[in-house]
Amino acid sequence: MAKKGAKLAAKAPMTNKQSNGVTDKKQKADRRKSNDPPVEEPVAEADEEEWEDEDSEDESDEEEGGVDFSKLEDINDSDSDSEIGSDDDDEAEDDDEESEIDVDDLDLDDMDPEEKEELAATTRVRQTINNKDALLAALKRISLLPTEPKKAATVPFAYHMTLVTSKPTQDAIPSIDDDLERELAFLNQARESALQARTLLKKENVPFTRPTDYFAETLRSDETMQAVKRKMVEAATAKKASAEARKQRDLKKFGKQVQVQKQQERAKEKRATLEKINELKRKRKDGGGAALGAREVDDMFDVAVDNELGSNKAGGKRGRSAGDHGAPNAKRQKKNEKYGFGGKKRFAKSGDAVSSGDMTGFSAKRMKHGGGAGDGKKTFSSMSAKAKGSKPRLGKDKRKAGGRR
Amino acid sequence: MAAVYKSLAKTSKSDKMDIDDDAKNGSSNGLRKNKQRVLILSSRGVTHRHRHLLNDLAAMLPHGRKDAKFDSKSKLYQLNELAELYNCNNVMFFEARKGKDLYMWFSKVPNGPTIKFHAQNLHTMEELHFQGNCLKGSRPILSFDATFETEPHLQVIKEVFTHMFGVPEGARKSKPFIDHVMGFSVADGKIWIRNYEIREVAKTKGEGEEEEEEETSKKSKKGGDSRETDISLIEIGPRFVLTPIIIQEGAFGGPIIYENKRFISPNHVRAELRRGKASKHVARQEQTRDNLARKRKLGLENGEVFKDKSGLDTRELFA
Numbered sequence: 001m002a003k004k005g006a007k008l009a010a011k012a013p014m015t016n017k018q019s020n021g022v023t024d025k026k027q028k029a030d031r032r033k034s035n036d037p038p039v040e041e042p043v044a045e046a047d048e049e050e051w052e053d054e055d056s057e058d059e060s061d062e063e064e065g066g067v068d069f070s071k072l073e074d075i076n077d078s079d080s081d082s083e084i085g086s087d088d089d090d091e092a093e094d095d096d097e098e099s100e101i102d103v104d105d106l107d108l109d110d111m112d113p114e115e116k117e118e119l120a121a122t123t124r125v126r127q128t129i130n131n132k133d134a135l136l137a138a139l140k141r142i143s144l145l146p147t148e149p150k151k152a153a154t155v156p157f158a159y160h161m162t163l164v165t166s167k168p169t170q171d172a173i174p175s176i177d178d179d180l181e182r183e184l185a186f187l188n189q190a191r192e193s194a195l196q197a198r199t200l201l202k203k204e205n206v207p208f209t210r211p212t213d214y215f216a217e218t219l220r221s222d223e224t225m226q227a228v229k230r231k232m233v234e235a236a237t238a239k240k241a242s243a244e245a246r247k248q249r250d251l252k253k254f255g256k257q258v259q260v261q262k263q264q265e266r267a268k269e270k271r272a273t274l275e276k277i278n279e280l281k282r283k284r285k286d287g288g289g290a291a292l293g294a295r296e297v298d299d300m301f302d303v304a305v306d307n308e309l310g311s312n313k314a315g316g317k318r319g320r321s322a323g324d325h326g327a328p329n330a331k332r333q334k335k336n337e338k339y340g341f342g343g344k345k346r347f348a349k350s351g352d353a354v355s356s357g358d359m360t361g362f363s364a365k366r367m368k369h370g371g372g373a374g375d376g377k378k379t380f381s382s383m384s385a386k387a388k389g390s391k392p393r394l395g396k397d398k399r400k401a402g403g404r405r
Numbered sequence: 406m407a408a409v410y411k412s413l414a415k416t417s418k419s420d421k422m423d424i425d426d427d428a429k430n431g432s433s434n435g436l437r438k439n440k441q442r443v444l445i446l447s448s449r450g451v452t453h454r455h456r457h458l459l460n461d462l463a464a465m466l467p468h469g470r471k472d473a474k475f476d477s478k479s480k481l482y483q484l485n486e487l488a489e490l491y492n493c494n495n496v497m498f499f500e501a502r503k504g505k506d507l508y509m510w511f512s513k514v515p516n517g518p519t520i521k522f523h524a525q526n527l528h529t530m531e532e533l534h535f536q537g538n539c540l541k542g543s544r545p546i547l548s549f550d551a552t553f554e555t556e557p558h559l560q561v562i563k564e565v566f567t568h569m570f571g572v573p574e575g576a577r578k579s580k581p582f583i584d585h586v587m588g589f590s591v592a593d594g595k596i597w598i599r600n601y602e603i604r605e606v607a608k609t610k611g612e613g614e615e616e617e618e619e620e621t622s623k624k625s626k627k628g629g630d631s632r633e634t635d636i637s638l639i640e641i642g643p644r645f646v647l648t649p650i651i652i653q654e655g656a657f658g659g660p661i662i663y664e665n666k667r668f669i670s671p672n673h674v675r676a677e678l679r680r681g682k683a684s685k686h687v688a689r690q691e692q693t694r695d696n697l698a699r700k701r702k703l704g705l706e707n708g709e710v711f712k713d714k715s716g717l718d719t720r721e722l723f724a
Contacts (some may be wrong), residue, residue: 129664134654135557138518138662143564144439155436159574161583162547162567169550169590176593186599190588191638193548194603198636201583209605209634210540210582217541219464219585219641220530231533 157200163193349396361393439573444488444514446472447499455507457529459499461643464530465600466570467542467578469497478502481510481657488514495569496656499524506671509647510657511565517655520565522596522647523668530642537602537639539585544572545600546583552591558652558663559591585641594667596647605634 144160145152172185201208218225328336393399445463447455451474463471470491477483478500488496498510507527512519528535547570553563570587572579588599652663716722 128666129651129661130558131662132557134660134662135518135561135652138652138654139557139561139564141516142513142518142561142568144567146436159436159439160547160567161544161571162549162563164549164554165551168552168555170552170592173592182592182597183599185592186588186590186597187601187638187640189550189590190548190586190599190601191636193546193588194586194601194636194638197546197583197586198603206583207581208583210584214582216580218538219541220538224531224533225538228533228536232536 156204157197158204158206161197163196165189165192355396358399361399438575441468441495441568441571441573441576442491442493443469443495443497443569444472444484444491444493445469445497446475446484446487448478448501449474449476450504451499451501451507452504454527454529455499455501457531458507458524458527458643458645461530462497464541465545467572468576484512485514485656495565497569503672508650511569512656513565513568514656517653517659518561518565518662519653519655519657519659520562521650521653523650523671524645524647525595526644526646528642528644532642535640535642537585537604537641539602539641540580540582542572542576542578543580543582543584544574544576545570546586546603547571548586548588550590553589558649561652561663562596562649563589586638594648594665596649597644598647599644600641601638602641604637604639606637607634 140147145155169185169189172188173182176182198208327333443466445459445466447459451459459471463469470493472487472491475484475487475498481498484496484498488494494514496510496512496514498512500508500510502508507524509522509524510519511522547567549563549566553559566589584603586601586603588597588601590597590599648668649663649665650668651661651665653659654662
């Protein structure tokens, strides 16, 4: 009921507004006079907002429902707008009615709060205000460009520098929450305009590109830009470092495999060599004892085996193994012996089964004449032996060397 | 001497240009010179982020006039007088509420309209993920989404943006080159504002590739100057999102000619969240109350055991 009443009450101002369209400016001035002075308007509005807040806290559920419903209505509205382009008059009237109701609502501000409450309860779904006529009038009042499209087309682009894209950007955004897609759509919109603007401006001979020698204050300060640059560099290095680390990790993982493979290969090779040696030995045995005597010297040094192995290795991958190097020169050998590289030095002088079994340099004669070495007169006896001019027992190294020779 | 000659030559040339321009624009089109001045100010109680955004916008607009914080939030009509005082015909007013919500008022001063926005997702130029930069005071290209032409209220918003963000030709501190573009897009019922640097990338590629590029650029409606450079955009900032709330016919006053019903006040949102949390507590309270009531009904109050008060109780019997 209240709504209907409001509608009826709205009739008068509506007619007023319709006549507005005919004589524009004068009426507008009138209206401005007839309206409340703008002084009171924001205050009243603020009051209303507060009141709304309280209200909504009480009846949130209803409010919610209301919002949804109004949304639905909105959607319907827009749909019908887009569909029915020709039925403009009807549509406009409808809009007018709606808006008038709302204007009335606003006029009812000076009612009692109770009455207001009642009204609000009956017309729970608040109407949308979308006074298209007033909006268009306002647009016309402030627009930079002439309203006729013909004249507007003659205005140089440099005058306003505004461009409207051909397609709505919203269509290019699948989901508003997807930041990347959304920003890309905005960027594309701006890019399209920028390209278009460049051609337009070049056509009008307006300078576009900044010359490289034109320096002036920039929008963002140098410190900011340096910070930006620093951040970029940091990001780049961090990225690089992480990539490196990943590579290293992968390598480590893969390196293990390589190592295992190598070990297996080595073991295989060793087995192959041993097999070959055994085979050779068997072959030799089969070859008969006759040849054995003749080739005693050869046999002693296993030359055949060496040859066999050498022939095998020459074709192989590992060309430069230790055996390939040939013996170092004499000087080197001596040095190696003296300073190292001569193999194990420890326990070289300690006795073992061979040394204790070694009887070279032992003579029974000396044993009889010189007195016992085990008597503790070793030094004396050896001295006496020297004095006598007999050959003393050589040191172990020497003895060994001599034995081999 | 050379400098003097140069300046003289320039003035004479520019005079001529002006005359030409006048002949071109002024008389034939009935176009007046685009004179815009924007008063930029905030209310008290803005946060640092709001203040930085305001500073950024002020830096971007050479035709802007930044003023001290405005004291009142209810008597906004006083801004009209203030704007008149500063010879401004636009007002950009940042109204902060509760030290967190930012409302932006865009108003054409002497006689409207006024648009009230709710600003969200503010990112200022200080932020380091924006990598672009441009001349201070160069004129931006304003790129509007096609949606802006569909609805009257969006048309009004577009026009007001054109006045506020577009630097008028020949503004006092403006620079002669164009190196940034501002994008205004409508999505999800909100207006998204972005600012990009236009970087012209020289095509330092082989001949064959150049041909190819030419083709592609022709595809993107260019053709003519594709040989020279390509355009790449880098964001400068600030970036923010505006939700239109109302449009008033006058300047900070007058009847409301548009109201956005899809706008839900941040207060509502917060209240809703709080209520959601509170409902849990309320439910628990109710449960305990019910439990208590049930126990009382059974006579089990305060942990007492139910007592048989009849004569058959042992204590009664053997007293």
